[in-house]
Amino acid sequence: MSSVVTDDLAEIKEEIAAEEAADPTRKKLGWLFWVCASFIVLVALLATFASLLPLPNPDLGNYSSVQNGGPSWSHWLGTDDLYRDILSRLIYGARISLVVGFGGALIGLVLGGIPAMYSAYRRGRVDTVLNTTSYVFLAFPAIVAVIAIVSFWGHALWKITLIIGLFAAPLIYRIVRASTLSYASRDFVLAAKALGASDTRILAREILPNIMPTIVSFGLIAVATIIVLEGSLAFLGLSVEPPTPSWGNMLNEGASLLTGAKGQTNPWLVIFPATAMFLLLFCLNVVADKLRAYFDVTEIKL
Amino acid sequence: MSGRRLLEVEDLNVSFATSRGSLQAVQGVSLTLDQGKTLGIVGESGSGKTVLSRAIMGLLPRASTTQTGSVRYDGTEILNAPNDQLRKLWSTHIAMIFQDPMTSLNPVQRIGNQITEPLRIHLKLSKDEAKETALSLLMQVGIPSPVERYDAYPFQLSGGMRQRVMIAIALACAPRLLMADEPTTGLDVTVQAQILDLLGKLQHDRDMAMVLVTHDLGVVATRTDEIIVMYAGNVVERAPTNVLFKSMAMPYTEALLQSMPRIADPSHTRLKAIEGRPPDLLHPPAGCPFAPRCPYVQSRCWEEKPPLVEAAPGHSYACWYPLTAAERPGPASSSEPSDSSSDGSSSSDGSDGTDGSAPSGRTGQSEPTETVQA
Amino acid sequence: MARYIAKRLVLLIIIIIFVSVAVFFLVHLLPGNPAITILGPNATPANVAAVNHQLGLNKPLIDQYFIWISHVFQGNLGQSFTTHQSTTTIIAQSFPIDLELIIFSQIIAFAIAFPMAMTSARRPNKLFDQASNGTTFALLALPPFVIAPVLVLLFAVHWHIFPGPASYVPLTQDFWSNIHTMVLPSIVLALGSIVVYFRLLRNDLISTLQEDFITMARSKGLTDRRIMWRHALRPSSISLLASAGVTISSLIAGTFIVELLLQMPGLGYQLISSINQDDYLVVQGITLFVAVAIVLINFIFDFLFTIVDPRIARE
Numbered sequence: 001m002s003s004v005v006t007d008d009l010a011e012i013k014e015e016i017a018a019e020e021a022a023d024p025t026r027k028k029l030g031w032l033f034w035v036c037a038s039f040i041v042l043v044a045l046l047a048t049f050a051s052l053l054p055l056p057n058p059d060l061g062n063y064s065s066v067q068n069g070g071p072s073w074s075h076w077l078g079t080d081d082l083y084r085d086i087l088s089r090l091i092y093g094a095r096i097s098l099v100v101g102f103g104g105a106l107i108g109l110v111l112g113g114i115p116a117m118y119s120a121y122r123r124g125r126v127d128t129v130l131n132t133t134s135y136v137f138l139a140f141p142a143i144v145a146v147i148a149i150v151s152f153w154g155h156a157l158w159k160i161t162l163i164i165g166l167f168a169a170p171l172i173y174r175i176v177r178a179s180t181l182s183y184a185s186r187d188f189v190l191a192a193k194a195l196g197a198s199d200t201r202i203l204a205r206e207i208l209p210n211i212m213p214t215i216v217s218f219g220l221i222a223v224a225t226i227i228v229l230e231g232s233l234a235f236l237g238l239s240v241e242p243p244t245p246s247w248g249n250m251l252n253e254g255a256s257l258l259t260g261a262k263g264q265t266n267p268w269l270v271i272f273p274a275t276a277m278f279l280l281l282f283c284l285n286v287v288a289d290k291l292r293a294y295f296d297v298t299e300i301k302l
Numbered sequence: 303m304s305g306r307r308l309l310e311v312e313d314l315n316v317s318f319a320t321s322r323g324s325l326q327a328v329q330g331v332s333l334t335l336d337q338g339k340t341l342g343i344v345g346e347s348g349s350g351k352t353v354l355s356r357a358i359m360g361l362l363p364r365a366s367t368t369q370t371g372s373v374r375y376d377g378t379e380i381l382n383a384p385n386d387q388l389r390k391l392w393s394t395h396i397a398m399i400f401q402d403p404m405t406s407l408n409p410v411q412r413i414g415n416q417i418t419e420p421l422r423i424h425l426k427l428s429k430d431e432a433k434e435t436a437l438s439l440l441m442q443v444g445i446p447s448p449v450e451r452y453d454a455y456p457f458q459l460s461g462g463m464r465q466r467v468m469i470a471i472a473l474a475c476a477p478r479l480l481m482a483d484e485p486t487t488g489l490d491v492t493v494q495a496q497i498l499d500l501l502g503k504l505q506h507d508r509d510m511a512m513v514l515v516t517h518d519l520g521v522v523a524t525r526t527d528e529i530i531v532m533y534a535g536n537v538v539e540r541a542p543t544n545v546l547f548k549s550m551a552m553p554y555t556e557a558l559l560q561s562m563p564r565i566a567d568p569s570h571t572r573l574k575a576i577e578g579r580p581p582d583l584l585h586p587p588a589g590c591p592f593a594p595r596c597p598y599v600q601s602r603c604w605e606e607k608p609p610l611v612e613a614a615p616g617h618s619y620a621c622w623y624p625l626t627a628a629e630r631p632g633p634a635s636s637s638e639p640s641d642s643s644s645d646g647s648s649s650s651d652g653s654d655g656t657d658g659s660a661p662s663g664r665t666g667q668s669e670p671t672e673t674v675q676a
Numbered sequence: 677m678a679r680y681i682a683k684r685l686v687l688l689i690i691i692i693i694f695v696s697v698a699v700f701f702l703v704h705l706l707p708g709n710p711a712i713t714i715l716g717p718n719a720t721p722a723n724v725a726a727v728n729h730q731l732g733l734n735k736p737l738i739d740q741y742f743i744w745i746s747h748v749f750q751g752n753l754g755q756s757f758t759t760h761q762s763t764t765t766i767i768a769q770s771f772p773i774d775l776e777l778i779i780f781s782q783i784i785a786f787a788i789a790f791p792m793a794m795t796s797a798r799r800p801n802k803l804f805d806q807a808s809n810g811t812t813f814a815l816l817a818l819p820p821f822v823i824a825p826v827l828v829l830l831f832a833v834h835w836h837i838f839p840g841p842a843s844y845v846p847l848t849q850d851f852w853s854n855i856h857t858m859v860l861p862s863i864v865l866a867l868g869s870i871v872v873y874f875r876l877l878r879n880d881l882i883s884t885l886q887e888d889f890i891t892m893a894r895s896k897g898l899t900d901r902r903i904m905w906r907h908a909l910r911p912s913s914i915s916l917l918a919s920a921g922v923t924i925s926s927l928i929a930g931t932f933i934v935e936l937l938l939q940m941p942g943l944g945y946q947l948i949s950s951i952n953q954d955d956y957l958v959v960q961g962i963t964l965f966v967a968v969a970i971v972l973i974n975f976i977f978d979f980l981f982t983i984v985d986p987r988i989a990r991e
Contacts, residue, residue, distance in 0.1 A: 236933075274826050361895055405889060
């Protein structure tokens with residue numbers, strides 16, 4: 001590639017375009033990435049502005065509708081056992097998944113990631129203690145502890161988010177620590193240090209931008225995992241209380257209806273929440289994976 | 303020494319499909335090898351010599367490789383033959399010694415098992431028979447106390463011993479053709495000579511044909527019957543060994559020879575590296591591939607690619623302006639402590655009659671150019 | 677080699693001690709008063725105080741911990757306040773169900789993941805590989821609580837092939853019925869493992885197959901199958917083993933969830949109901965059991981790791 005030093009922006013752009021055309025292996029995010037990212041954004045928007053949409057009340061049933069009816073013109077996804085509109089519950093239920101997912105991941109990042117950066121950078125006793133603690137923490141099946149705590153403490157949304165975030169922290173700690181360590185000993189960090197930069201400044205300006213790709217893609221995986229955790233809790237009846245909808249407890253209701261114990265079956269109450277959950281998780285995973293592949297300089301091309 | 307024609311390669315072309323286009327690794331190579339004889343293939347990294355040896359054997363991955371031409375072993379065409387046909391030949395007729403024994407031996411398998419594996423599969427020996435044969439092989443390749451080493455893992459052996467184990471594995475089923483791909487690169491200088499001597503002795507004892515692939519002219523000088531010099535995927539010179547050293551025709555061969563440091567040189571003599579880089583194999587140049595680096599280059603060299611012509615019996619080269627007797631280097635020609643930027647100047651001293659440089663026994667030369675492995 | 681094992685053993689003991697402390701304090705930080713559970717909601721404060729004293733709940737926490745630990749060493753994990761069954765009995769009865777579930781599901785997972793990975797690795801990025809990569813990726817989005825109801829809907833309700841939830845039959849009672857009830861839960865649990873095993877093995881096999889010693893093995897005239905099984909698989913299994921230890925934690929979590937989803941009377945069920953009944957001794961006992969089991973399994977995997985890859989033992 002010829003390197004021509006020029007101020008002409010157009011020429012530079014032309015060069016880049018030519019280089020991209022000549023090298024088809026150059027990494028792109030791909031159409032799948034954008035489709036999935038848009039889906040996530042769509043779900044987030046729907047959930048946020050749900051109250052502005054012309055949806056029937058998700059919590060109260062409309063007795064003039066059919067019970068456990070399938071998809072129809074008045075109820076696009078059908079109704080559930082208590083005469084409530086499934087579509088509406090699905091959209092409102094997205095709020096729970098998204099809040100717990102992103103909120104929990106954020107808490108985990110703050111509680112786990114920030115100490116990780118400091119302790120990895122400074123090393124010393126604090127680092128050893130924290131590291132061993134995280135090992136012990138991770139030896140536990142977190143779900144058991146979460147179930148226990150939530151059972152006692154209460155099912156409020158913020159409590160659940162907090163607890164899950166707390167338990168996500170050790171894992172995030174380990175990842176961020178490993179990433180920070182790999183950059184902390186590099187020369188450009190030493191250079192900044194020699195210039196008299198404070199630790200915080202170094203962490204924020206030198207190290208953070210480099211580990212950001214790892215954090216973002218791992219963070220999205222964490223979101224997906226947390227959503228699964230919340231969904232499992234909800235299925236077990238340990239998440240938000242009825243009548244508030246969440247995809248997990250909708251699945252729970254659907255599952256209990258399946259066994260026909262109540263005399264009716266409603267497969268739609270299983271199919272739609274399951275599909276919604278599947279799509280959201282799938283898109284999160286795709287976005288996380290594509291981001292990781294895009295930023296991973298060391299990936300081997302076969 | 304029976305003179306049966308074991309290997310015949312005719313106009314072999316090998317190209318790889320890459321994302322940036324088709325890479326011409328080997329272009330139009332032909333050679334022959336008789337039983338009991340040794341052929342040396344010399345070239346720098348990227349010259350295509352390793353690809354050539356693997357293509358002859360049939361070890362290249364099928365998926366992205368295109369091979370055309372003809373490779374005949376003992377009369378049978380084996381180029382692009384199906385794998386099950388090749389497997390009948392591998393190890394029992396043709397065997398290969400690989401370059402780096404540390405990565406070429408299975409790191410989690412004991413060496414004894416690695417030797418007995420082909421014995422049990424191809425020769426159908428029983429477990430005990432195979433072990434006996436393996437122990438005797440270990441002795442033949444000069445490994446002391448073979449019984450103790452039998453159960454060792456590769457990482458427990460030294461580099462030289464690992465290479466001997468590789469030789470033992472290759473010879474296990476008594477092949478008739480041995481391909482040795484850089485068998486001594488990476489070994490200590492003293493060990494290199496031992497390994498080469500060992501190979502020579504085994505070849506003689508078993509009347510095998512051997513192909514010795516290396517970047518080091520010193521290795522092939524006294525141990526081969528015929529030498530092929532490769533550059534950028536082409537054969538640029540071919541001659542019986544002593545002819546090559548006495549009357550080399552290619553400027554490239556001359557440059558290779560001159561880039562070798564000599565023991566006789568005074569200390570701190572500058573190494574004469576060949577300037578420039580090998581050409582891009584994705585877009586082979588129209589003219590002679592060596593043109594950008596040739597000290598004797600003329601305008602015709604840039605425009606037309608010289609064909610390989612057999613100028614004297616057994617001696618072929620591909621050059622428009624082959625070296626004259628006056629231009630050829632003699633034994634002490636490169637001992638001038640000159641600047642390494644010596645392009646355009648031929649180091650002639652008029653003495654051409656002496657045997658090329660007699661670099662026998664002196665091994666471990668540095669590579670003429672970069673050490674990126676082929 | 678022996679020194680290496682001894683070092684790890686010491687580490688193991690330290691971790692187990694830490695874990696027991698963590699379990700103890702976790703349980704005791706939870707609100708809830710077992711005395712009320714025992715006596716019922718109408719308990720008078722005097723009675724509650726008496727029971728507290730009887731149970732030793734008034735002593736300082738440290739003392740309580742040591743009392744508990746000493747009991748544990750004698751094999752006494754306490755008993756349930758409600759059913760009066762000893763914890764060890766509860767564990768002994770419910771644990772086999774989880775064990776069977778784990779074993780079944782892992783067998784299924786290996787049986788599917790291994791051949792899939794080997795076929796994929798032979799022709800990377802070709803059709804089969806792309807299909808399996810895509811499928812496993814999709815499986816990531818199908819956690820147990822999503823896939824279980826769907827499978828029940830299809831196989832139990834719609835097609836009546838397998839029994840639905842709450843239909844567990846113990847192995848000792850009827851072999852075939854037991855297998856019949858185990859299929860759906862095992863499949864649900866296996867899915868997650870399939871993804872992990874497939875990915876790991878495929879990636880590792882692909883890089884192993886590019887190594888020099890594989891080319892050398894080919895040149896020895898060995899068949900592709902032999903090369904795959906004898907030469908490529910072993911180094912690759914090593915990384916599989918390495919990560920198996922890490923996944924055991926989530927495997928147990930998954931087992932509990934599947935158990936609860938499909939209403940099987942395993943440890944998870946016992947744990948939840950004990951928590952709901954403030955049966956803290958049982959909760960402690962079960963949690964300790966699970967945590968120690970996880971640590972032990974990790975240790976065993978480490979050990980296996982050493983055997984499979986002799987280079988590690990050199991340290």
